[in-house]
Amino acid sequence: MTVLEAIQKSTEFLDKKKVESPRLQTELLLAHLLKMPRMKLYLNFDRALVVAETDALRELIKRRGLREPLQHIIGSTSFCGYEIAVNRLVLVPRPETEMLAELGWQYLNGAHGKAEGQSPDRLEDKPQKLADQAVGAPRVLDFCTGSGCIAIALAAKCPSASIVATDISAEALVLAQENAVKSGVAERIEFLQGDGLAALKAGLQFDLIVSNPPYIASAEIATLDPEVRDFDPRLALDGGADGLDFYRMLAKAAKMFLKPDGKIMLEFGDGQADGIKKFFEDEKWIVEAVQEDYSQRARILIARQ
Ligand code: GLN
Numbered sequence: 001m002t003v004l005e006a007i008q009k010s011t012e013f014l015d016k017k018k019v020e021s022p023r024l025q026t027e028l029l030l031a032h033l034l035k036m037p038r039m040k041l042y043l044n045f046d047r048a049l050v051v052a053e054t055d056a057l058r059e060l061i062k063r064r065g066l067r068e069p070l071q072h073i074i075g076s077t078s079f080c081g082y083e084i085a086v087n088r089l090v091l092v093p094r095p096e097t098e099m100l101a102e103l104g105w106q107y108l109n110g111a112h113g114k115a116e117g118q119s120p121d122r123l124e125d126k127p128q129k130l131a132d133q134a135v136g137a138p139r140v141l142d143f144c145t146g147s148g149c150i151a152i153a154l155a156a157k158c159p160s161a162s163i164v165a166t167d168i169s170a171e172a173l174v175l176a177q178e179n180a181v182k183s184g185v186a187e188r189i190e191f192l193q194g195d196g197l198a199a200l201k202a203g204l205q206f207d208l209i210v211s212n213p214p215y216i217a218s219a220e221i222a223t224l225d226p227e228v229r230d231f232d233p234r235l236a237l238d239g240g241a242d243g244l245d246f247y248r249m250l251a252k253a254a255k256m257f258l259k260p261d262g263k264i265m266l267e268f269g270d271g272q273a274d275g276i277k278k279f280f281e282d283e284k285w286i287v288e289a290v291q292e293d294y295s296q297r298a299r300i301l302i303a304r305q
Contacts, residue, residue, distance in 0.1 A: 001054055004045035006030065010061045017065040025070055029060045032074050067226035080153040082183050089171045091236035093149040096293045097212050100267045100300050101150050103291065104210045105157035107263060108138045137162060141200070141257060143211035144168075144246070145191070146236055148176025150210055155185035163189045164206070166199035169235060196246075197253050205259045212267035213246035215239040244275055251279035255305055263288070266301045273298035 001009070007026050014022035031038040033056055049057070063073050071077040071092045076085045079093040080101050086092050137160045142151040145165035155163050167173050173191045180186040192199040216237045221229060228237070239245050247266065254264055264285075268276050273290050280287055285303040293299035 001049050002045060003030070003041055003047050003049060006049055006054065006057055007041070010057065013061060014065055017067070019064060019067065025064055026061065028070060029064060029073065030057060033057055033060060067230065069227040069231050072231055079147075079149040080157070082149070082152055082156060082179075084147050084149045084152070084179050085175060085182070086147055087175060088231060089169060089233055090147040090175055091232050093147055096299055097150065097267055098153075099291070099293055100210060100212060100265060101153040101157075103265055103300060103302070104140070104150070104154050104208060107208060107265075108140070108154065108158040108161055136160075138207040139205070140164070141166070141204075141206045141209045141211075143197075143209060143250070144213045144236075145176050146172055146212075148173075148179045148189070148191075150212065151176070151189050152180050152183045152185055154210070155180070155188045156183055161188065164192060164200070164204070165189055166192045166194055166197075168193070168195050168199075169233070172233075172236075196249060197257065200257060202256075204257055205262070206257055207259055207262045209250075209254055209258060209262070209264045210266075211246070211250070211264075213239065213250075215243045215246065215267075215269045215272060217241065217243035242275075243269060244272065244279070247272075247276045248279050251276075251283040251285065255283075255285075258305060260305060263302060263304050266303075267299060268301065270297055273301070276301055 007030060010026040011023040014025055019025055027038050027041055031041055033053065060073055064070065069092055071086050076083050077093055080098050084093055138158065140154055140161050140163045142163060142165040145151050145167050148165060151163045151165040154161060165176060170193045173193055177186065177191050180189050214237050216239055218238050218241055221234065221237055247268065258264060277287050277290060280303050285305060287301065287303045289302040290298050291300040291302065
């Protein structure tokens with residue numbers, strides 16, 4: 001079988017299994033298997049696959065057909081350009097969350113981004129200004145860190161920051177720590193296990209609290225795509241009866257961990273903006289912005305005391 005035939009056959013199979021973007025998924029798996037960039041497949045359409053390669057591809061495609069996420073099969077994903085290993089113990093980092101990380105490092109580095117020559121240009125013409133700069137070596141809390149993706153991106157893009165990353169899952173933190181080591185930022189991230197803010201010692205204060213907490217309503221989890229429902233850990237999805245438990249709690253309790261001029265930035269799900277904004281306003285926060293994602297859906301709340 002040639003590369004092209006393998007792609008066509010596998011695409012058809014994944015399509016029948018109702019996998020989204022079956023051709024792209026096939027190409028990514030085959031490129032992974034053949035250890036070549038996906039675009040290089042196009043130059044190799046006529047190349048014959050050896051038996052070991054077709055066997056291995058069949059195995060990968062079979063797993064994807066059972067709706068195992070591509071990132072689990074490959075074992076990692078890219079987040080803000082950093083390689084993040086994933087497994088069934090952590091949420092697979094989502095592209096939307098890259099925007100939260102980006103808003104975080106823009107704030108930490110000042111509106112024009114001074115870190116390592118990186119210019120966060122993608123958000124440059126967004127309306128809100130994140131000009132107030134956290135002075136000195138900023139301290140950041142990544143609450144519910146999961147794979148560690150946000151903490152790692154912030155540590156990498158803001159070389160003066162020191163970060164505390166918490167999670168209820170000790171197993172998730174093991175993976176997050178390994179990810180931090182691989183990205184070369186482990187010495188500036190302290191990983192703490194605990195339920196909610198109980199992971200933190202009283203008296204700790206941060207310039208920035210970021211979080212993408214679990215926000216799916218418990219009853220909705222059963223209705224999600226199999227890739228999410230069956231492979232992301234329930235702990236990382238379940239936000240309680242209405243999905244908003246973590247925001248309710250943070251609106252009440254996060255202030256004591258925030259410096260007087262600090263900010264909180266929280267990702268949330270579709271349709272949750274108004275409810276979350278109200279929790280924060282009821283607790284006397286100033287909501288500075290509700291940021292939309294690249295599909296024009298309200299996605300991130302930015303607030304201060
Ligand atoms: N902070 C991690 C992420 O954004 C994990 C989030 C979670 O487990 N809910 O991917």
